[in-house]
Amino acid sequence: MADVPSMRELLGDDPPQNWGKWGDDDEVGALNYLDAGQVLRGVASVRNGQVFTLQCPMGHPHGDPVFPGREGIKREMVWDHDVFESGEGPSFPGGIRATDDKAEIFLQGSSQYDALGHAWYDDTLWNGRHADTTTGGGMSWASILPIAERGVAGRGVLIDMARHRGKEWLDKGETFTHRDLEEAASAQGTSIEDRDILLVRTGFLKYFYATPSEEFYEGFIEPGLTYSRELVEWFQDKEIPNLVTDTIANEVTADPESGVLLPLHASLLRNLGISLAEIIWLDDLADACAADGRWDFLYTAAPLKIHEATGSPVNPVVIR
Numbered sequence: 001m002a003d004v005p006s007m008r009e010l011l012g013d014d015p016p017q018n019w020g021k022w023g024d025d026d027e028v029g030a031l032n033y034l035d036a037g038q039v040l041r042g043v044a045s046v047r048n049g050q051v052f053t054l055q056c057p058m059g060h061p062h063g064d065p066v067f068p069g070r071e072g073i074k075r076e077m078v079w080d081h082d083v084f085e086s087g088e089g090p091s092f093p094g095g096i097r098a099t100d101d102k103a104e105i106f107l108q109g110s111s112q113y114d115a116l117g118h119a120w121y122d123d124t125l126w127n128g129r130h131a132d133t134t135t136g137g138g139m140s141w142a143s144i145l146p147i148a149e150r151g152v153a154g155r156g157v158l159i160d161m162a163r164h165r166g167k168e169w170l171d172k173g174e175t176f177t178h179r180d181l182e183e184a185a186s187a188q189g190t191s192i193e194d195r196d197i198l199l200v201r202t203g204f205l206k207y208f209y210a211t212p213s214e215e216f217y218e219g220f221i222e223p224g225l226t227y228s229r230e231l232v233e234w235f236q237d238k239e240i241p242n243l244v245t246d247t248i249a250n251e252v253t254a255d256p257e258s259g260v261l262l263p264l265h266a267s268l269l270r271n272l273g274i275s276l277a278e279i280i281w282l283d284d285l286a287d288a289c290a291a292d293g294r295w296d297f298l299y300t301a302a303p304l305k306i307h308e309a310t311g312s313p314v315n316p317v318v319i320r
Contacts, residue, residue: 004259007121007266012229016236017271019127026127027146029116029273030241033195034154042155042197042298046319052285055111055315056205058103065208065279066109067248068220074104107144108311113303114276117142118310119265126270138308147275148303148312152242156299156318157196159184160286162203169203170223175252177226178234190295192238197299199244200225201282206246224252227263236272243268244277244299244316277301277314285318294320 022032058064064072079100083089089097108114116126117139123131126142133141161176162169164184181200185192192198202223208216224247225231235243243250251264268274289295297320303312 007260007263010227010255010258010260010263011267011271015267015271016229016232018236018273019271021273024127026273027116027142028150029126029275030239031147031150031152031273031275033239033241034152034197038154038195041195042153042300045155045296046298047294048320050288050320052288052318052320053315054280054282054285054318055313056279056281058105058110058313060209062209063213064109065205065216065248066106068217070106070109072109075101076103077101105313107306107309107313108278110313111279111281111315112277112311113144113147113301113314114265114269114278114311115139115142115144115147115309116269116273116275118269119262120270121266124270126273134310139310140308143307144303144309144312145305145307148305152197152275152299152301152316154195154197154241154299155193155296156199156244157185157190157192157296158199158201158282158286158289159192159295160188160201160282160290162201163286163290164188167203169207172219172223173221173252173256174202174223175226175256176224177228178231185295188289188295189293195239195241196296197242197244198240199280199282199285199299201246201286203283204247205279205281206283221253222247222249222251224250225264226252227255227258227260227267232264232267232272235268235274240274242275242277242301244280246280246282248279250276250278277316280316288320 058073084097129141297318301316303314
């Protein structure tokens with residue numbers, strides 16, 4: 001740790017920022033790019049009406065893919081047949097009976113969206129607010145609620161890096177850049193256009209479900225995009241509103257050169273206001289795109305409206 005630079009040292013004193021671009025009180029950041037015209041551009045990408053839901057199942061027998069330190073869902077039945085047969089269940093007029101259950105979850109313990117205030121450095125969140133807005137039992141600034149109230153809809157484009165590199169899934173710690181994304185897009189016969197919702201498949205969720213948990217988490221480091229100022233400027237110049245990946249942290253876990261943890265969370269989420277969606281199941285969608293050579297579609301997502309929350313589970317819906 002002594003040899004690892006601070007986030008400010010890595011990113012510089014004048015990193016690319018979108019603070020104030022949509023006003024000092026903005027809490028949804030680059031999602032502002034998704035105006036009505038962008039939604040209609042996404043609708044125009046629908047060709048055959050295929051529907052794909054992209055959430056990973058919660059409570060899967062294999063376990064739930066979560067960042068180390070979090071746990072998967074803990075679900076408990078409250079009402080079931082035995083409860084009613086024992087006489088412990090409620091009695092309803094007419095005799096109807098029902099099941100009921102409850103769950104304890106990490107709100108970022110499944111396919112999910114980060115709040116813009118979820119990650120910060122130098123005690124400052126998205127749009128320049130102080131990190132003390134995260135204290136007191138919730139996030140009073142840039143929580144998930146503004147994103148959930150707004151919703152996400154626009155043209156999505158999927159870049160399948162695993163397929164492009166001829167692999168079922170990328171290796172642990174394997175990296176790629178914006179140049180690699182553009183090269184893969186060209187090989188797919190598509191392009192990443194301004195204001196596209198960018199989906200990137202690494203195959204790492206497929207690896208999660210195919211391997212024992214101990215192997216998956218050993219020396220935990222995911223594949224993904226790696227930091228450079230040029231990459232951040234590319235995201236800013238293309239006005240990308242939302243990055244969506246099939247990894248837990250949306251970027252290579254630790255920068256391979258500096259050792260800094262999650263610098264793109266600082267650069268894209270905190271500084272540019274780009275929404276991050278993580279643990280998104282992309283394999284079925286990728287197979288369909290590869291089958292007919294169409295990699296763009298209408299992408300929609302609506303996180304849960306949870307007051308002052310740091311993030312929320314989500315089940316994005318794609319229509320092709």
